[in-house]
Amino acid sequence: MLDLQSVASGYGETQVLHGLSLRAEQGRVLAILGRNGAGKSTTLKTIMGLLPTREGEIAFDGQKMGRTPYEIARMGIAYVPETRDIFPSLTVRENLEITAKRFGTKDSDWTMERVLDLFPRLGERMENGGTQLSGGEQQMLAIARALLMNPRLLILDEPTEGLAPIIVKLIHDKLLELKHQGLSMILVEQNFGFATSLADDVVVVSKGQAVWTGSAEEIRADEAAQHNWLGV
């Protein structure tokens, strides 16, 4: 579904990705793991067109990837950044409505009603401003907004960062529900247990390259790989 072939990317004079290749398959969850600074977030930013691809190719369903974040979103890829990026001065309702209006159609799979069924907590907070939400509620809102874009591929950067264990469990269960509904996902995550219990496939990134590829089951059983590449 999504293919990165020998991708190079970075910030100004700092090159971070050095010929990174990976593949995310339709209907499956891919976890991108690696130590701090390995280039995981940079990989997602490059996929989303927030950083230019300096070398190599990115293709989505066999088509060359769009260049701007807007074109990429229109191709059916939604991205929840580490910073969550909700509009803090708008209410939950306004945050959701803006996205629904911009990306929804009359045949959209994801409606306001359906995202509020998935996250009833947001339904109770509709008139609250973005800044009044807890970290967990902000993450729910960020995911709900991404779903209203009706994506074929949902990309999440560290969805559990800074969240209490009970909220981590809730987010886990919601993402599992989405996986069971057939949504394809790519997940960058520091929490090894969280990532490998959701993912089907795993790629480990180190110094901007893919150094280990296999199934979630395989990496859970491979203590040497965990030790070498993740410091688990």
Ligand SMILES: Nc1ncnc2c1ncn2[C@@H]1O[C@H](COP(=O)(O)OP(=O)(O)OP(=O)(O)O)[C@@H](O)[C@H]1O
């Ligand atoms: N805006 C930036 N400008 C310059 N260098 C950056 C920028 N953002 C990240 N980097 C550098 O790029 C490298 C990879 O960062 P990246 O955020 O992709 O790592 P990561 O694998 O996601 O790890 P982390 O879990 O720490 O976010 C790091 O050395 C980082 O310092």
